Amino acid sequence: MSDDDLLYLDHAATSWPKPQVVLDAMRRWYEQVGVSAERGDGERCQVARAEVAAARRGLGALCGLGGDRVAFVSGATEGLNLTLRALLRPGHRVLTTAFEHSSVVRPLAALRAPLGLSLEVLPPDPDGGLAATGMAAAIARHRPDVLVFTHASNVTGAVFDAAAFAAAARAAGCTSVLDVSQTAGWLPVDVGADVVVGSAHKALLGPPGLGFVIARPGVALAPQKQGGTGSSQALERHPEAWPTAFEAGTPNTPAIFGLAAALRWADAHPAPPRLAACLEEVERLADALGQLPGVQLLRPPPGPRTPVLSLTLADADPAELGLVLDAARIHVRSGHHCAPWLHQHLGTQASGTVRIAPGAPLGDRDRQRLVEAVASAAGG
Amino acid sequence: MTTHPVTTGDPLRDPPRDPLGRYSRQMRVHGVGETGQRRLASATVLIVGCGALGSHSAQALVRAGVGTVWLVDRDIVELSNLQRQVLFSEADAIAGVPKAIAAAAALGGANSACRVVPHVADCSLDFLRNLPARPDLVLDGTDNFPTRYLLNDWCAEQGVPWIYAGAVGSEGAAMVVPAGGPCLRCLWPEAPQGADVGNCETVGILQPAIAAVTAFQVAEALKLLVGAAPTRGVFTCDVWRGQYLLQQVADRPAPDCPVCRRERFPALLAAPTEAVTLCGRDAVQIDPGSRAPIDLAALAARLDGAVDDLRRTAHLLRFAADGCRFSVFPGGRTLVFGVQDPLRARALFDRWVGAHGGAS
Numbered sequence: 001m002s003d004d005d006l007l008y009l010d011h012a013a014t015s016w017p018k019p020q021v022v023l024d025a026m027r028r029w030y031e032q033v034g035v036s037a038e039r040g041d042g043e044r045c046q047v048a049r050a051e052v053a054a055a056r057r058g059l060g061a062l063c064g065l066g067g068d069r070v071a072f073v074s075g076a077t078e079g080l081n082l083t084l085r086a087l088l089r090p091g092h093r094v095l096t097t098a099f100e101h102s103s104v105v106r107p108l109a110a111l112r113a114p115l116g117l118s119l120e121v122l123p124p125d126p127d128g129g130l131a132a133t134g135m136a137a138a139i140a141r142h143r144p145d146v147l148v149f150t151h152a153s154n155v156t157g158a159v160f161d162a163a164a165f166a167a168a169a170r171a172a173g174c175t176s177v178l179d180v181s182q183t184a185g186w187l188p189v190d191v192g193a194d195v196v197v198g199s200a201h202k203a204l205l206g207p208p209g210l211g212f213v214i215a216r217p218g219v220a221l222a223p224q225k226q227g228g229t230g231s232s233q234a235l236e237r238h239p240e241a242w243p244t245a246f247e248a249g250t251p252n253t254p255a256i257f258g259l260a261a262a263l264r265w266a267d268a269h270p271a272p273p274r275l276a277a278c279l280e281e282v283e284r285l286a287d288a289l290g291q292l293p294g295v296q297l298l299r300p301p302p303g304p305r306t307p308v309l310s311l312t313l314a315d316a317d318p319a320e321l322g323l324v325l326d327a328a329r330i331h332v333r334s335g336h337h338c339a340p341w342l343h344q345h346l347g348t349q350a351s352g353t354v355r356i357a358p359g360a361p362l363g364d365r366d367r368q369r370l371v372e373a374v375a376s377a378a379g380g
Numbered sequence: 381m382t383t384h385p386v387t388t389g390d391p392l393r394d395p396p397r398d399p400l401g402r403y404s405r406q407m408r409v410h411g412v413g414e415t416g417q418r419r420l421a422s423a424t425v426l427i428v429g430c431g432a433l434g435s436h437s438a439q440a441l442v443r444a445g446v447g448t449v450w451l452v453d454r455d456i457v458e459l460s461n462l463q464r465q466v467l468f469s470e471a472d473a474i475a476g477v478p479k480a481i482a483a484a485a486a487l488g489g490a491n492s493a494c495r496v497v498p499h500v501a502d503c504s505l506d507f508l509r510n511l512p513a514r515p516d517l518v519l520d521g522t523d524n525f526p527t528r529y530l531l532n533d534w535c536a537e538q539g540v541p542w543i544y545a546g547a548v549g550s551e552g553a554a555m556v557v558p559a560g561g562p563c564l565r566c567l568w569p570e571a572p573q574g575a576d577v578g579n580c581e582t583v584g585i586l587q588p589a590i591a592a593v594t595a596f597q598v599a600e601a602l603k604l605l606v607g608a609a610p611t612r613g614v615f616t617c618d619v620w621r622g623q624y625l626l627q628q629v630a631d632r633p634a635p636d637c638p639v640c641r642r643e644r645f646p647a648l649l650a651a652p653t654e655a656v657t658l659c660g661r662d663a664v665q666i667d668p669g670s671r672a673p674i675d676l677a678a679l680a681a682r683l684d685g686a687v688d689d690l691r692r693t694a695h696l697l698r699f700a701a702d703g704c705r706f707s708v709f710p711g712g713r714t715l716v717f718g719v720q721d722p723l724r725a726r727a728l729f730d731r732w733v734g735a736h737g738g739a740s
Contacts, residue, residue, distance in 0.1 A: 319658055319665065319715050320707050324695045327709065336660035352660065376694055 007330040007366050011359035012154050012182065012308045012337075014201045014208060018262070022205060025051075025261035029254040036253050038230030038244070048253055055256045056243070058263035063214045064190035071246035072256060075211035076181045077103040079197035080148075082246065083177050083213060084111065086221040087146050087195075093118045095144035095174075097130055098345055099153045099160075102338040104179060108148075120144070124345050127301040128156055132164035139172045148177040151189065155339050155346070155353060157282070157308040158300030159183065163191040170194075175219065182306055185266065186275045194219045203306075205266070206259035209252050215242075223248070274360075278307035281361040285309055288371045294378045298346055298353060310353035313378050318354045321377050325354075328373040332356050399493070403445050416606030417445060421493070423605045424448040426515040428503045428531060430479040431455070432585065433545050434521025435467040436594035437601070441519075442487045442494045444602060449487075450515065452499040452507065453479040455727045458702075464587040502726060503527055504652055508534050517604055518542035519597060523579065524730045525571035526647070532557065532564040533645040541604055545597045549583045550620035552593035556600045556610040561633035561640035567614075569637070581701070581731060582686040588619040655722035655729070658715075664725035666733075668712040674733065676710055683732065701732050708733055 008016050029048075037048040056067030073079045080103045088094065094117050096104060112119055120142045125131055139147065147169040152159040162178055169176040170192070178193035185203030189196060196214040200206030215221055226238040227248030239245055286309055290297050294314035313321055322334030336343055336352040343349040362370070400407065400417050407417050423446050427434045430453035441449055457465070457472040457479055467486040468479070480498035487496045501507050503522070508530070518535055520528055520543060528544060535542040535557065544564060545554040557563050596615040604610050614627045633640030651669035658665055668674075676697045683690055687699040687706075697708045704718035706728075714733050716725040 317663075317707070317715070317717065319661065319663055319717075320696060323665075323707075323709055323713055323715065327695070327711070335658055338659065340660060 005329050007362070007370065009356045009358050009370070010331050010333045012202065012306070012355060012357035013333055015185075015203060015205050015359050018205055018207070018258070019265045021261045021265050022207065022258045025257040026207060026254045029257040033253075033257070036230065036251055039250075051260050052251075052253065052256050055260035055263065058260065059212050059214060062184060062189050063196050065214060065216065069215050069217065069242050071213045071243035072251055073211045073213055073246065074209060074252070075201075076101075076179065076197050076199035077211070079211045079213040080104055080177070080179060081107050082224045083195050083197055083221065084108065084146075084148065085224050087175055087177070088115055088117065089145070090115045091118075092145040093120075093142055095120050095122065095138055095142050095147045097122045097149045097160075098124055098341040099130070099150050099155075099158070099339065100148070100341060101150060101154060101179065101181065102340060103181075104148055104150070105340055118142075121341060124342070125301075128299070129158050129301040129303070130160045132161045132168070135161075135165045136168040139168050139174060143172065144169075144174050146175050146177065148179070150179040150182065151187070151191075152182040152306045153300065153339070153342065154182050154308065155310050155337050155342055155355065156298050156300045157305040157310075159187065159304035159306060162189075162193065166192040166194070186271055186306055187304065195221070200255065200259045200262070203271075204259065205262040207255040210255035210259055213246060221246070225249070275307065277361045278358050279305065281358050281367075282307045282309050282356075284367065285356060285358075285362075285370070288367065289374055292371070292375050292378045295374065298348070307359075308355055308357040310355045311374075312348060312351070312353050313374075316377050317351050319351070321354045321374065324377040325370075325373050328369065330370055330373060400445075406444060411603070411608050412606055416602075416608075419606050420445045420602070421447045423516045424450065424513065425517045425519060425601065425605070426450045426452070426511070427519045427521050428452055428527065429521030429523060430467075430483045430498075431461065431521060431523060432464040432466075432580075432587070432590040433547065433594055433597075434479075434519070435465045435483055436590055437519050437521060437545075437598050438483055438487060438496070439467060439490065440594070440598040441601065442491045442496060444598075445491065446494060446605065448495045448497070450497045450499065450511070451480045451483055452501055452503050453483075454500060454502045454723045455479050456724070457482050464585060464590050500723075502723060503530070505530060505534065505648055506652070514538055514540060516540070517601055519601060520544045520546070524734055526653075526730075526734065528564060529571050530647040533639055533647040535559070536561070536563055536639045536642075537645050537648060541610075543597045543600055543604075545593045547589040547593050548580060548585060550586045550589050551616070551618045552589045553614055553616045554593045554596045554600075555614045555629075556604070556612075558610060561637065562630055563633065563637065563639050565639050565646075566634035566637045567629060579731070582682055586619060589617065592617045592619055592624070653726060653729075653734075655726045657720055657722055657725075661717075662720055663715055663717045664719055664722050666714040666716065666725060666729045668714075668729075668734065673710065674708060674712040676708065679708065679733065687732065699732075702728055704728055706732060 033044050033047050035044045035048055037052040056070040059070045060067040084107045098121050122138050151162050166176045176193045177195045180189040180196055180198040184198040194216050198212055200210040201208040223245045225248050229244045231244055286297055289295050296312045298310040318334035325332050332354055334354045403417050406412055407414055425446050427438050430451045456476045457468045459473045467483045472482040478500040480500050484496045484498035531542055539559045541559045542557050600610050613629050617624045638644040653669050654667040656665050680692055680697055687701040690699040699706050704716050707715040714729055716728055719725045
């Protein structure tokens with residue numbers, strides 16, 4: 001199938017296409033390296049070690065930290081599970097937000113009864129944001145042991161004042177866990193959170209199957225799985241040192257090679273102008289689509305945001321619009337975007353939304369194609 | 381008040397002195413005999429679909445003493461089934477029991493010497509290939525042609541005879557497909573288009589039409605299992621008009637039939653229908669794989685009057701039926717709202733949208 005005319009607008013789910021250097025780096029691992037960093041002393045292991053260390057340093061730098069507190073995991077979902085299971089204790093009080101992804105919602109739901117957690121979910125403000133004052137008030141009211149929150153809504157693109165949230169948490173003696181899956185690669189995530197969890201395959205432009213957990217020194221996390229680490233092999237006891245403690249099992253080294261290349265690519269192609277261009281595109285699309293009869297846009301409040309645009313149609317289910325767009329070779333995402341709580345507040349709990357998430361500005365012709373396809377479904 | 385003689389002991393659990401005694405009337409029929417009865421007891425029959433056709437034929441085969449009967453059906457019992465699907469009760473319909481389970485339960489009391497194994501599943505190629513053994517015979521109790529063509533091609537590949545049966549309205553048809561052909565493709569190389577064929581939902585179905593075709597089907601099944609030569613030709617009937625015919629067909633496979641020539645088994649190569657539950661939704665997306673594209677206008681004409689809220693838009697056809705809403709796209713992709721179970725969604729898709737023809 002030719003992809004010449006495919007319009008891919010689902011970067012908030014996973015970015016595509018990846019920079020060529022990412023593919024080249026992964027290919028290089030398969031063709032020329034082929035081994036894990038911590039599994040031997042040969043020349044190839046040294047090559048692998050150097051590249052894995054470079055990826056750790058690059059991620060650590062995103063958070064204003066060195067690479068030694070960066071653990072690789074299979075994705076943000078594993079990272080959030082690991083972090084929540086490691087931090088939460090019986091009777092803990094947990095504060096979170098209505099914008100969370102299922103990778104926070106579901107672990108909390110699973111742990112709530114067994115641990116007797118007291119859980120408070122901060123609802124969106126009337127403007128669709130989360131004001132720092134509201135978060136500070138919620139922290140004062142609920143006195144949480146752990147605050148876990150997303151940096152941005154994957155449904156509306158609203159970006160929250162994570163620095164203020166983390167500072168308020170710290171002042172209250174509360175451990176903060178920040179999910180940067182939607183922002184890492186677009187925005188600085190060095191905001192002072194105690195634990196930062198993210199994913200390689202979205203705006204960081206790396207491959208899927210790789211995520212990371214970064215913890216500030218002094219934050220104690222216990223590994224949630226034990227196994228081979230390549231170090232301390234003679235010991236029965238699982239090592240406790242970062243990052244090895246969290247990386248039992250054969251690591252996804254080709255993906256780490258890809259991420260290292262993506263981070264270098266981003267050094268040469270800084271995020272701010274790319275993000276600005278995508279946000280301008282979202283505004284153009286919002287202007288054009290917002291004029292169509294029956295289209296309702298779910299916009300974030302003024303301020304920082306990520307390039308996503310959610311909408312609903314009066315006369316068509318989001319799943320129907322998704323298939324209409326697919327027939328027009330336009331790839332978007334319809335449904336709840338794994339954000340089950342938020343739709344209760346948006347009034348979209350029944351069907352969700354259609355989410356358009358560009359990774360680059362559209363040409364005039366492609367924008368016209370998209371608008372016409374939505375218009376035809378809206379008028380249907 | 382009559383006094384009944386009191387029997388001591390359990391005639392089923394106590395070692396029976398004459399295990400074949402219960403079949404004495406059947407063994408007396410010319411062509412069956414004790415040898416035939418023993419062959420029935422050692423036979424395994426797969427009945428595909430456990431609706432009207434399947435419940436009639438399953439009941440007959442279990443009572444006749446077939447040793448093992450595998451039932452496969454993905455659907456649940458509904459109130460509208462009870463008029464013709466003789467194994468089910470109102471309680472089954474109220475509880476929405478899977479048909480294969482309800483049928484096996486109903487048959488349990490009919491003949492404890494028969495092993496009835498229910499499978500709540502789609503009769504897909506994957507299902508057939510994962511059967512624990514090759515059945516001796518396959519009976520068609522399906523309501524759609526894609527499954528019949530799958531049975532046709534798989535049975536030909538495996539060298540297993542099968543017996544086609546279908547009924548709609550007051551009419552029915554049945555035919556033995558011997559292991560060496562001629563097969564369904566010899567008569568009709570391709571499955572009829574879904575939108576062109578009526579089904580029980582749109583045209584209705586009379587129970588006597590089911591009884592007539594399964595009478596032919598079960599008689600032929602018994603003959604095949606005891607080793608007698610099956611009837612050649614297509615049995616057709618219209619029970620309303622009182623017409624019962626046997627149409628002659630060629631003795632030999634069609635010279636260009638790819639299945640009988642063992643060159644190609646098209647249904648074994650086709651991409652399967654996929655059903656995916658939409659994330660977080662009470663909805664399933666059906667992708668009909670390689671089936672023929674669906675003509676929305678013809679489908680709308682066929683569904684008119686049988687479904688609610690039928691509406692055609694520039695992109696799709698919408699309607700409501702069986703408590704679900706359907707959105708059918710020109711390529712055949714369909715959204716079924718109001719259901720989460722992909723198996724149930726596929727059953728509804730085949731009932732209302734897919735290629736049809738025959739009793740359910």
